[in-house]
Amino acid sequence: MSTHEAIIEAIEGDITTQRVDAIVNAAQSSLLGGGGVDGAIHRAAGPRLLAECRELRRATYPHGLPVGEAVATGAGDLPAGWVIHTVGPNRHAGQTDPALLASCFEHSLREAVKVGARSVAFPAISAGIFGWDPAVVAGIAIATVRGSSYLRELDLVRFVLFGAATHDAFNAALR
Ligand code: AR6
Numbered sequence: 001m002s003t004h005e006a007i008i009e010a011i012e013g014d015i016t017t018q019r020v021d022a023i024v025n026a027a028q029s030s031l032l033g034g035g036g037v038d039g040a041i042h043r044a045a046g047p048r049l050l051a052e053c054r055e056l057r058r059a060t061y062p063h064g065l066p067v068g069e070a071v072a073t074g075a076g077d078l079p080a081g082w083v084i085h086t087v088g089p090n091r092h093a094g095q096t097d098p099a100l101l102a103s104c105f106e107h108s109l110r111e112a113v114k115v116g117a118r119s120v121a122f123p124a125i126s127a128g129i130f131g132w133d134p135a136v137v138a139g140i141a142i143a144t145v146r147g148s149s150y151l152r153e154l155d156l157v158r159f160v161l162f163g164a165a166t167h168d169a170f171n172a173a174l175r
Contacts, residue, residue: 006154008145010170015160016044019079021117022072023160024108026125027085029064031057031071037123037162041083045076049083052076067095068103072111080121084111088126101126101137102144109150109157119156124166134166138173 015023015037025041028034031053033042042049052073057064065071070086086104089095104125112120122141126132138159145157161167 006151008157010159012167013160015121015123016040018121020119020121022082022084022112023080023121025083025085026088026123029087036128045078048076068100070107070111072115082115084108088130091131098140101140105141105144109148113150113153121158121160135169138169142173
């Protein structure tokens with residue numbers, strides 16, 4: 001019988017330097033880059049990532065990636081093997097449904113398992129430019145990952161947070 005249990009942890013750091021199989025990008029619907037963690041990931045990954053995103057837009061998502069969905073690409077120059085792009089709900093645009101944010105985490109895990117990743121790093125999706133309270137994001141993130149059936153296929157889910165306050169919020173949610 002398997003006693004496998006994935007580790008779920010939270011650290012303070014920069015997600016672009018993580019040596020995990022897949023990192024998750026808090027993207028925008030256009031998939032063509034932006035500010036925040038999205039900008040940092042595209043800068044560190046280099047032009048191959050943008051080229052893959054442009055191709056995804058052309059071939060699969062001509063109208064952009066919908067909020068709550070997730071899609072995987074290669075990771076360009078990053079140490080990770082894949083980038084999983086997901087679009088969080090934008091509070092400033094009235095997107096306040098927690099189910100939309102939960103679906104970002106769930107669909108990202110699904111994509112990770114689909115490409116064969118065993119370790120995944122997440123940022124605090126929607127807790128920056130999209131205006132969600134980091135403590136609320138932390139609660140939804142941890143509950144969704146813990147409850148996900150995809151967790152059985154993974155060894156590690158690491159939340160990589162910018163700033164002590166967000167890190168504290170995730171540690172509180174883990175306890
Ligand atoms: N590593 C880890 N976390 C980071 C990093 C990094 N390198 N850089 C920023 N963060 P945000 P959102 C944190 O704004 O709220 C973009 O323009 C940041 O401090 O990146 O989902 C996209 O293109 C915050 O805690 O994402 C979209 O248009 C968290 O990551 C929009 O912003 C998320 O902040 C998405 O907004």
